[in-house]
Amino acid sequence: MTVTLADVAARARVSPATVSRVLNGNYPVAASTRERVLRAVDDLDYVLNGPASSLAAATSDLVGILVNDIADPFFGIMAGAAQTQIGGPGDGSGRAGGEKLAVICNTGGSPERELTYLTLLQRQRAAAVVLTGGAVENPAHQAAMAAKLAKLADAGTRIVFCGRPPLPEGDALVAALTFDNRGGGRRLTEHLISLGHRRIGYVAGPPERTTTRHRLEGHREALRAAGLDDSPAGGGTADGSGGPAADDDRLVVHGPYDRRSGYEATLELLRRAPDVTAIVAANDTVALGACAAVRDQGMRIPQDISVAGFDDLPFSVDAVPALTTVRLPLFEAGARAGRLAMGKENPPPGGIATIAAELMIRGSTATPRD
Amino acid sequence: MTVTLADVAARARVSPATVSRVLNGNYPVAASTRERVLRAVDDLDYVLNGPASSLAAATSDLVGILVNDIADPFFGIMAGAAQTQIGGPGDGSGRAGGEKLAVICNTGGSPERELTYLTLLQRQRAAAVVLTGGAVENPAHQAAMAAKLAKLADAGTRIVFCGRPPLPEGDALVAALTFDNRGGGRRLTEHLISLGHRRIGYVAGPPERTTTRHRLEGHREALRAAGLDDSPAGGGTADGSGGPAADDDRLVVHGPYDRRSGYEATLELLRRAPDVTAIVAANDTVALGACAAVRDQGMRIPQDISVAGFDDLPFSVDAVPALTTVRLPLFEAGARAGRLAMGKENPPPGGIATIAAELMIRGSTATPRD
DNA sequence: ACAGCCGTAGCAAGCGCTTTCTATCGAAGA
DNA sequence: TCTTCGATAGAAAGCGCTTGCTACGGCTGT
Numbered sequence: 001m002t003v004t005l006a007d008v009a010a011r012a013r014v015s016p017a018t019v020s021r022v023l024n025g026n027y028p029v030a031a032s033t034r035e036r037v038l039r040a041v042d043d044l045d046y047v048l049n050g051p052a053s054s055l056a057a058a059t060s061d062l063v064g065i066l067v068n069d070i071a072d073p074f075f076g077i078m079a080g081a082a083q084t085q086i087g088g089p090g091d092g093s094g095r096a097g098g099e100k101l102a103v104i105c106n107t108g109g110s111p112e113r114e115l116t117y118l119t120l121l122q123r124q125r126a127a128a129v130v131l132t133g134g135a136v137e138n139p140a141h142q143a144a145m146a147a148k149l150a151k152l153a154d155a156g157t158r159i160v161f162c163g164r165p166p167l168p169e170g171d172a173l174v175a176a177l178t179f180d181n182r183g184g185g186r187r188l189t190e191h192l193i194s195l196g197h198r199r200i201g202y203v204a205g206p207p208e209r210t211t212t213r214h215r216l217e218g219h220r221e222a223l224r225a226a227g228l229d230d231s232p233a234g235g236g237t238a239d240g241s242g243g244p245a246a247d248d249d250r251l252v253v254h255g256p257y258d259r260r261s262g263y264e265a266t267l268e269l270l271r272r273a274p275d276v277t278a279i280v281a282a283n284d285t286v287a288l289g290a291c292a293a294v295r296d297q298g299m300r301i302p303q304d305i306s307v308a309g310f311d312d313l314p315f316s317v318d319a320v321p322a323l324t325t326v327r328l329p330l331f332e333a334g335a336r337a338g339r340l341a342m343g344k345e346n347p348p349p350g351g352i353a354t355i356a357a358e359l360m361i362r363g364s365t366a367t368p369r370d
Numbered sequence: 371m372t373v374t375l376a377d378v379a380a381r382a383r384v385s386p387a388t389v390s391r392v393l394n395g396n397y398p399v400a401a402s403t404r405e406r407v408l409r410a411v412d413d414l415d416y417v418l419n420g421p422a423s424s425l426a427a428a429t430s431d432l433v434g435i436l437v438n439d440i441a442d443p444f445f446g447i448m449a450g451a452a453q454t455q456i457g458g459p460g461d462g463s464g465r466a467g468g469e470k471l472a473v474i475c476n477t478g479g480s481p482e483r484e485l486t487y488l489t490l491l492q493r494q495r496a497a498a499v500v501l502t503g504g505a506v507e508n509p510a511h512q513a514a515m516a517a518k519l520a521k522l523a524d525a526g527t528r529i530v531f532c533g534r535p536p537l538p539e540g541d542a543l544v545a546a547l548t549f550d551n552r553g554g555g556r557r558l559t560e561h562l563i564s565l566g567h568r569r570i571g572y573v574a575g576p577p578e579r580t581t582t583r584h585r586l587e588g589h590r591e592a593l594r595a596a597g598l599d600d601s602p603a604g605g606g607t608a609d610g611s612g613g614p615a616a617d618d619d620r621l622v623v624h625g626p627y628d629r630r631s632g633y634e635a636t637l638e639l640l641r642r643a644p645d646v647t648a649i650v651a652a653n654d655t656v657a658l659g660a661c662a663a664v665r666d667q668g669m670r671i672p673q674d675i676s677v678a679g680f681d682d683l684p685f686s687v688d689a690v691p692a693l694t695t696v697r698l699p700l701f702e703a704g705a706r707a708g709r710l711a712m713g714k715e716n717p718p719p720g721g722i723a724t725i726a727a728e729l730m731i732r733g734s735t736a737t738p739r740d
Numbered sequence: 741a742c743a744g745c746c747g748t749a750g751c752a753a754g755c756g757c758t759t760t761c762t763a764t765c766g767a768a769g770a
Numbered sequence: 771t772c773t774t775c776g777a778t779a780g781a782a783a784g785c786g787c788t789t790g791c792t793a794c795g796g797c798t799g800t
Contacts, residue, residue: 427787
């Protein structure tokens with residue numbers, strides 16, 4: 001029923017070994033033989049049996065890309081970019097190539113699913129795994145992740161982080177590309193302060209994520225530098241403790257990284273502190289929700305309240321007014337992660353590279369009214 | 371080095387066959403034995419070898435989800451939804467379950483890559499494949515796809531279409547969920563006409579895609595019904611020829627499904643026909659670009675020009691003014707496709723279900739000025 | 741009390757491929 | 771002319787798992 005290597009071999013009048021070698025191209029085969037084999041492959045419409053091949057060779061051509069939420073363009077862009085570097089040329093023939101199957105796994109931000117996917121990839125003996133986005137700061141989970149990743153690495157799987165800080169014990173990885181979330185957060189708030197804002201609300205992401213913490217820390221650094229930090233006792237920054245201080249801060253509201261949360265958190269913020277003149281959102285999507293909330297309260301942007309986001313997703317420039325935000329080179333980072341995963345590019349010195357975040361000043365921020 | 375089934379068997383003092391059966395749960399095993407095996411699995415931190423298992427069982431737990439552009443939330447939402455139905459419970463243990471590895475493959479809209487991914491999935495003996503989004507209307511490619519899909523189906527792979535019309539020769543598939551793009555397009559334009567618009571520009575998607583054609587056909591149906599069709603001789607609709615007529619239509623401009631294209635196409639449209647009072651965009655992303663272009667020309671929305679989109683992506687409601695658009699239940703459709711792929715849900719009668727598109731009237735469309 | 745079953749467990753034969761080792765042939769070196 | 775190599779091709783041993791078939795007790799039925 002299904003065509004096997006042996007069938008091809010028979011038709012090409014060679015041994016299965018030779019067919020395998022032609023297909024893998026890692027052993028000298030005379031041109032005439034090769035051609036004969038290739039024709040047989042074509043004639044029979046042969047397709048390699050992946051599992052059999054992976055079993056025999058003890059490797060596979062799967063590369064996993066883990067994302068928190070594929071419906072969010074933040075991850076979509078990175079994942080898509082990574083995939084461009086992994087998918088191979090795709091000549092359509094049954095022939096091999098650098099062709100890998102890049103697969104995107106959607107964890108939904110759940111630590112359990114993250115581990116499950118890693119197990120599934122381990123099952124498949126994945127060639128590489130790219131982990132994107134912020135990590136959950138739960139010691140137990142981090143330990144489990146570290147253990148799992150170590151095992152994967154042991155099995156020869158290349159590990160690349162993209163937009164995610166390396167694990168505390170992170171050693172067994174090829175490379176980590178981390179965004180300068182802290183620096184970006186700091187510059188964004190500095191910009192607001194330089195415009196004259198003094199009461200700045202912050203709609204933060206989920207408290208347990210590194211991305212959330214880093215951006216928030218940058219924000220607080222800027223506030224402190226300007227003597228505006230109203231969070232308790234220099235709390236939640238520099239010393240890395242970060243925990244409860246954030247919750248005590250009346251100008252900070254946490255929530256998921258989505259539009260709706262931005263809307264509601266902003267309403268809450270406006271209730272708590274009606275005198276804020278600017279709102280910084282955890283990311284652009286949240287910022288959109290924040291804008292909607294501000295408007296629904298009858299205020300104008302930026303005349304009554306400035307709003308800023310983070311990431312510079314494609315739609316941000318089209319918001320009205322265009323969103324001031326911090327640009328993260330998502331596509332470039334994703335592509336680079338893909339290349340690192342493929343071993344096409346050398347890891348940065350030390351294995352860790354910090355990717356700069358650029359402040360994009362647009363229409364949604366302005367000098368406060370009074 | 372790596373732990374195998376045999377190691378587990380040895381430790382549990384049973385045969386490999388028994389371990390396999392415990393793990394797969396498809397054969398009676400005494401509770402006490404099962405427990406012993408499970409403990410051994412845990413102790414040794416055993417992880418099944420996927421390729422070996424797939425080889426022996428001649429099936430795999432991979433499910434492929436093909437998308438045109440994962441950076442586009444349109445696909446991200448569907449893919450993510452499908453994945454929720456496929457990913458399984460994920461109890462973290464090494465135990466099996468309905469657990470499949472849902473993998474998202476990004477074709478970038480390229481027919482070659484689409485086929486390549488299908489081959490790769492065929493290689494892996496994928497359990498199912500979900501194809502999302504519009505298809506390319508190229509006879510050669512369609513034939514190649516049909517052949518490829520037939521082969522996959524033969525090998526036992528379940529084929530599900532989501533938001534994509536079934537192939538002309540499409541038989542070997544479990545189900546097709548298709549969006550009522552034509553009906554949505556028609557209702558959208560009818561809405562504009564009922565508001566009093568007579569000169570309506572249309573920023574269409576790439577000409578060779580079914581989605582583009584169907585939406586455009588709906589648009590033209592509405593125009594014709596109102597006696598406004600200015601495309602040559604009833605061209606490009608109903609009879610399905612669609613080709614050149616579209617290009618002759620001065621009020622229709624084609625381009626990719628992205629923001630930039632929306633911007634530029636709109637500028638072109640405004641140049642060609644400065645008297646248009648409304649612009650319908652191929653989708654919401656394009657609509658955003660269209661809005662930007664309209665504004666950059668010094669016109670207001672909707673006072674000077676109405677703009678409408680398609681899809682109702684999350685950000686559309688936050689546009690200013692909120693975008694009138696056609697809502698497609700992307701999440702629901704994706705989830706249903708995922709269930710169909712898993713065999714968790716019965717296919718619709720005839721294998722084809724048309725999913726309704728709902729008109730969402732919001733602030734970006736209004737009565738024309740004059 | 742004996743045949744026939746049901747419930748479990750083991751044996752062993754692959755699944756289709758890769759790869760080491762060996763064999764062969766012709767050309768080059770001595 | 772005989773040996774030595776390099777270039778190719780084949781034989782065969784698995785890779786780790788699944789599963790049909792067989793084996794073995796203890797029960798039930800008569």
